[in-house]
Amino acid sequence: MGYAVQMKGITKSFPGVLANDGIDFAVEENEIHCLLGENGCGKSTLMNVLFGIHKQEAGEILIKDKKSTITNTKEAHDAGIGMVHQHFMLVNPMTALDNIMLGKEPIGLFLDRQVARREISAMIEKYGFQIDLDASVSELAVGIKQRMEIVKILYRGADIIIMDEPTAVLTPQEVQELFKILTGLKADGKTIIFITHKLEETMAISDRVTVLRGGKKVKTVVTAQSSEKELARYMVGYDVNFDLERPPVECGDILLEVRNVQLLPNARHSVSFEIRKGEILGIAGVDGNGQQELEEMIMGVRKAPKGGSIIVNGSDITGTTTKFRKAYGMGHIPSDRYKSAMVKDFSVRENYMLGFQDHADLNTYGFIKHKVLAAFSQAQIKKYNVVVSSDESSIGTLSGGNQQKVIISRELGHDPDVVIVAQPTRGLDIGAIEFVHSTLIDLRRQGKAVLLISVELTEIMTLSDRIAVLCGGEIMDSFENSRDVTREQLGLLMAGKAVGGSYGEE
Amino acid sequence: MQFLDSLITHILPLGYQLSIPIALAAIAATISERLGVINLGIEGQMLVGAFAAVVGSHLTGSPVIGILFGMIAGGVFGLLHVTVCVKLRSNQAVCGVAINLLALGLTDFLTTLIWGTKISALVTRLPNVTVPLLERIPIAGVFFRNQTVFFYLLPLIVAAAYIFFYKTRWGLRVMAIGHNPQAALSAGINVVKYRYVGLMIAGVLAGLGGAYLSVAFNNAFVSDMVAGRGFMGIASNIFGGWNPLGSFLASFLFAFAQSLRYYVAGAVVPTQITQMLPYAITLIVLIAVKKRSRAPEAMGVLE
Numbered sequence: 001m002g003y004a005v006q007m008k009g010i011t012k013s014f015p016g017v018l019a020n021d022g023i024d025f026a027v028e029e030n031e032i033h034c035l036l037g038e039n040g041c042g043k044s045t046l047m048n049v050l051f052g053i054h055k056q057e058a059g060e061i062l063i064k065d066k067k068s069t070i071t072n073t074k075e076a077h078d079a080g081i082g083m084v085h086q087h088f089m090l091v092n093p094m095t096a097l098d099n100i101m102l103g104k105e106p107i108g109l110f111l112d113r114q115v116a117r118r119e120i121s122a123m124i125e126k127y128g129f130q131i132d133l134d135a136s137v138s139e140l141a142v143g144i145k146q147r148m149e150i151v152k153i154l155y156r157g158a159d160i161i162i163m164d165e166p167t168a169v170l171t172p173q174e175v176q177e178l179f180k181i182l183t184g185l186k187a188d189g190k191t192i193i194f195i196t197h198k199l200e201e202t203m204a205i206s207d208r209v210t211v212l213r214g215g216k217k218v219k220t221v222v223t224a225q226s227s228e229k230e231l232a233r234y235m236v237g238y239d240v241n242f243d244l245e246r247p248p249v250e251c252g253d254i255l256l257e258v259r260n261v262q263l264l265p266n267a268r269h270s271v272s273f274e275i276r277k278g279e280i281l282g283i284a285g286v287d288g289n290g291q292q293e294l295e296e297m298i299m300g301v302r303k304a305p306k307g308g309s310i311i312v313n314g315s316d317i318t319g320t321t322t323k324f325r326k327a328y329g330m331g332h333i334p335s336d337r338y339k340s341a342m343v344k345d346f347s348v349r350e351n352y353m354l355g356f357q358d359h360a361d362l363n364t365y366g367f368i369k370h371k372v373l374a375a376f377s378q379a380q381i382k383k384y385n386v387v388v389s390s391d392e393s394s395i396g397t398l399s400g401g402n403q404q405k406v407i408i409s410r411e412l413g414h415d416p417d418v419v420i421v422a423q424p425t426r427g428l429d430i431g432a433i434e435f436v437h438s439t440l441i442d443l444r445r446q447g448k449a450v451l452l453i454s455v456e457l458t459e460i461m462t463l464s465d466r467i468a469v470l471c472g473g474e475i476m477d478s479f480e481n482s483r484d485v486t487r488e489q490l491g492l493l494m495a496g497k498a499v500g501g502s503y504g505e506e
Numbered sequence: 507m508q509f510l511d512s513l514i515t516h517i518l519p520l521g522y523q524l525s526i527p528i529a530l531a532a533i534a535a536t537i538s539e540r541l542g543v544i545n546l547g548i549e550g551q552m553l554v555g556a557f558a559a560v561v562g563s564h565l566t567g568s569p570v571i572g573i574l575f576g577m578i579a580g581g582v583f584g585l586l587h588v589t590v591c592v593k594l595r596s597n598q599a600v601c602g603v604a605i606n607l608l609a610l611g612l613t614d615f616l617t618t619l620i621w622g623t624k625i626s627a628l629v630t631r632l633p634n635v636t637v638p639l640l641e642r643i644p645i646a647g648v649f650f651r652n653q654t655v656f657f658y659l660l661p662l663i664v665a666a667a668y669i670f671f672y673k674t675r676w677g678l679r680v681m682a683i684g685h686n687p688q689a690a691l692s693a694g695i696n697v698v699k700y701r702y703v704g705l706m707i708a709g710v711l712a713g714l715g716g717a718y719l720s721v722a723f724n725n726a727f728v729s730d731m732v733a734g735r736g737f738m739g740i741a742s743n744i745f746g747g748w749n750p751l752g753s754f755l756a757s758f759l760f761a762f763a764q765s766l767r768y769y770v771a772g773a774v775v776p777t778q779i780t781q782m783l784p785y786a787i788t789l790i791v792l793i794a795v796k797k798r799s800r801a802p803e804a805m806g807v808l809e
Contacts, residue, residue, distance in 0.1 A: 074694035089692035091685045092803065094678075102682050103693030105675035152693070 002065060004029045004160050004191040005050065005081075010059035012045055019045040021215040022059070027160075029064075032182060032192045034202040034223070037212035038235060038429035039400065043195050046212070047162060051076050051083065063160070074103075082153025083162040086169075088145050090137045097133040100152050123154055127184055142286075143174040150181065161185065162193045167201055171286050172457065172491030179205050197235075199228045200458075211235055236430045244437055244462050247445070251465075252277030254314075255449035256418045261297055261308030263290035264473030270308060271475050273468060275418070275449040280440065282464025282481070283453040286494050290473035291453045292335060295422045298451070299332045300325050301340070312418055326355055331416035333407055335423040335453065337400070341407045344396035348388055351395045352377040352410050359414075380409035401432025408439060419443055422453040437463060457487055469493035515648050517762070517769050522649075523723065525754075525761035526656050527552065527732070530715030531739020532746065532753035533667050534708035539748055540671070541704045542684040542804045546602025547587045548712045549736025550609030555580040555716025557613040560727040561620070563629040572629070573717040580713015581706045583609065588705035591808075592698060598806050606736075614729050624729045631725040632656075654722045660754075663711070667750035680704060684748075684802030687809045697809070712736065745791075748801060763787040 005027040012020040020042045027033045037043050048054045050061060052070035061068040063079050070076045076083075090099050097117055106115040117133060124131055129147045137145065146166060153161060163182075167175045182192055182205060196202055202209055203223060211218040211234040218234040232240040255277055260270040271294065275281045285291060296302035298310055300322040309318045317325055326332070332355075334340040342351050353362055353373055362369055362376075377391045386405045388398055395403055404424065411419065421440065425433040440463055443450050454460050460467055461481065468478035469490060476493040479485065531548050538545035555576035562568075562575030583605060590601045614624065621627055637650040649657070671677040680700060682690045687697050715735070720727050738760055739753075746752025766787075767780050 072694075073692055074696075077694050083692075085692065089686070089689040091682045091689050093685055094682065098678060098682075099689075102678060102690070103695045105678065108675075110669075110673045111675050111678060156694070 002029050003027065003062070004064060005193070006062040006065075007046070007050065008060050008062075010046060010049055010056050010061070012049055012054055012056050018215050020049065020056070023212070023215075023217045025210055025217065026220070027191060027193055028208070029191055030186060030189055031207040032186055032194060032205055034194045034196055034206035034209045035212065036196060036199075036202050036209050036231060036235060038197055039427055040429075041212040041235075042215040043212055044164070045215075047083070047164070047193075047195065050162075051081070077104075077153075077156040077158065080158055081160045081162065082156055082158030083164060084146065084149040084153065084166060086165045088149055090145060090148065092138040093136060095134055095136050096131055096140065096148055099137055100133075100148060100155055104156055120151065120155060123151060127151075127154075127181065127188075129181070142169050143171075143177060146170070146178065147181065150185075159189065160191045160193070162195065164195045165197070166194070167196070167198065169287065171494045172487050173495055175201070199231055199235075202231060203228055213237060232430065240430055240434070244441060246441060246463070246465075249278040249444055249447075249465075251279050252447060255312065256298075256451065257311040258294075258298065259309045259311065261294070261310070262305045262473075263293045263297070263470075265305075267473030269474045271470075271473070273475065273478065275451060277449055278444055278447045279465045280444050280450040280452055280463050282460035282467045283451065283470050284457060284460045284467055284490050284494060285455065285470035287455050289470050289494075291422065291455075291470060293473070294470070295332075295335060295420055295453055298420055299330065323355075323358060326414070326416075327359070329415075329417040331411035331414070331419040333404075333411055333419070333421045333424050335426070337403060337407065337426070342395050342403060345394050347392045348381070348386070348395050348398070348406055349374060349377040349391040351406060352380065352391075352413075354410070356410075356414060376413065380406075380413050384409040399429075399432075400427045401429060401435070404428060404432060404436065408436070412439075412443070416448065418449045418451070420451045420453075423455065424452070425454075425456065425459060457490055460490075461485065461487075471496040512769055514645050517765050519648055519653075520768065521758065521762035521765035522657070523654075523761075524764055525758040526660050527715040527718050527723075527735045528738045528742055528761055529660055529664065529754045529757035530711050530718070531736045532742035532757045533663065533739075533750050534711040534715070535740045535743035536667070536671075536746075536748055536750055536753050537680070537704050537708045537711075539743065539802055539805055540680050540684040541701050542687055542802055542807060543588065543591055543701060543705060544598040544602065544806045545587060545705065545708060546599055546737075546740065547583065547605030547609075548602075548708070548739060549732055549734070550602075550606035551580045551583040551587075551709045551712035552716035552719070552732045552736045553606075553609040553613055553730070554583050555713025556720035556731055557616065557716075557727050558713070559717035559721045560626050560629050561616075563631075563721050564620075564627065567630055569630050569632040569721045572721045573632070573714065576717030576720070577710045577713045580716060581710040584706045584709015584712070585702070587709070588702050592701050592705075595808060610730060613727070617727060617729065626727040628726050629721060632722040654718070656718050656722055664750050664754045671750060676700075681802075683804075685804060687804055687807065691809065712739075715739070744801075759787070759791060 003026050007023065007025040010020050010023045023046060025046060035043050045054060049056045052072060052075065070079055097113060097120065100120050101116040106112045120133065129151060131144055131148055166178060170178060186192060194205060206223045208220060208222050209231060210220040211231060213235060253276060254274045257274040259272050262270045273281060283291065293302060297304040300320060304310065304318060309316050312328060312330060317328065338344060343354065356362055362373055381388060381391055384405045386402050388402060395406060424436045440450060452463055464481045466478060467481050467485065469476045471494055531552060534548050535545060558579035559572040559576030563572030587601060587605055590596050591598045617624060617626055632654055634652045634654055636652055640650040641647045679690060679695050683697050683700055691697050716732060719731055739757065742756035742760060743753045746756035763783055767783055
């Protein structure tokens, strides 16, 4: 069988970074090929080189055995390559039909939607996509939008389809649907390049895998002859410990209590739960179902609507400021690291002060106690192994994992009783994820109450003592975490389908 | 009855005449903003258009050539705006203001240089036309008697713009660019090219609106003679829902309120009230008409 894409010795550097270092990457025709690697391993750069967005410094690209001359998206389409981006490229106010045909409308002085509709409908029918062509994009569910993106590139005649981290935004069921679609496309003769950092998915969908690490290609293997463990080792360079011990902990008094908090204005039920000393409550759910509201209402960043209350250590703190809550023993590791947890251009040391600038330890009458701050920052850096040349370099220059270490060590440095942790491993590589997870387990051992909000089901299932599933701003169900809890069960709840049991009540 | 009579024979035609430059500016604004570019420089583009038209008419004796001059000058200033905003990526609002100041200073300077005063010499005006037969229609015949060509040109431009936006694939692409330029780019559309061409056409239309003021409505160039009509056009475009037809109707509403002022004055109503009329009408309409159309989502965002 021939090759759909051959990239030979691709080298591409950016100021200070060698993003691709002599990478060989070959995709056979009609296979599903995973491009696996951590953030910053050079996956996106490689694909951008293939798309002509970046020009390689060395190496050559063959597409269907012909030398590639692609320099923009249109030429990529003409060469039969299409990409489904992680962030959908859709025009919200326009209809699905207009979005799909945009840029490749039927020829003619006036726009003839009927011609396009016939062709697109046939395509939708053929692959069983189920898209309402007259709905405007903003009304469509995420899974449907993704299918639209696939139809969009099929309509442009693509037979090599690149999917960039396509499952990041999907529920487990939607992932299954996507895999069915991809299998169908393969059966129809298409070639699929699937970019991901998730091992399970790689095992489930691909025929072959190419693993990248630090800008270099590690290996290309046949999936069926490999294992998650082996792939993980290629990905990070050492053996990864997947089995995290969660030793039994005696749960103590209630530390955090959330009572009747209305998360989203149109949710029918408000949210109530409590977390005890030494307990991790995991909040599962697809992004955008009230997670950020919950996180921010508990921390006082966002005002909780009337009627709800938040109780910490037995005192009602509902109307208090975020500053008060932090001083009162609440730590916060925000979901949006760059927006809410740090000031990118400030030094690591200055970032250690953020949120605690009014602490008596750190200032006298408004003047910063620089010595105390420096001592604190250096102690935390040491304790948590933050890799940084000096604590005076700006935090923006650190890797995501090290930034997160700074934030975690800052929040934990003031010994909180309650810790609100949201999407703590978003964008981190495996090593950093291991660190975050073991830190959370450690918090539990120390008798903190931890609220873990995460879209990563694996994370929720490994760490939590109890799990609550959020959908549409409501808790669909909550239960003790045990080996009996399955992803499918959680997935149904995440999609808003109740599977019996208690509803919205603890 | 007397009012109704003057409404048809005087107020409506004058309102329509006053609406021509505003409507042209509004369509220029619609094109710009549908492409995601905020174009506050329309006022300045009109001003250079007005000036160049007078120069053209002065030099050649032909107001038609003057109007061509005006359109070219507007187009060049449109090109300046798009180059600074899209190519050099400077702030669009600041760039628009700068273009207006540049146009004001430049036209004043050149007027003084050529004519030695702040007012140009009188030039040949675009002759008015009378449509045979149609002028004999009772009452409405006034619309076909002794009017400028612009009177009939405007509906054609509005219709052409409307058809472009809603009936052609290029219009669909323009709207996509205004809502989400990244998506347009990924659909293989050359966003930069569309913005260049669109902003130049917007400049040409603004220049045409300026030329109307200086060689059709008047016959000389006076310092700052556009007097905010460009900004009224931008407002009409927003009020009209980023839609050529809506832009035109909104412009007419503004202009009608102005013309009403001339005729209601001197009647029983105190002048303060009549002077307030255009603004009051605008306010009432703004409140009454709910927002129907969605603004381009990526206005001011390059990508």
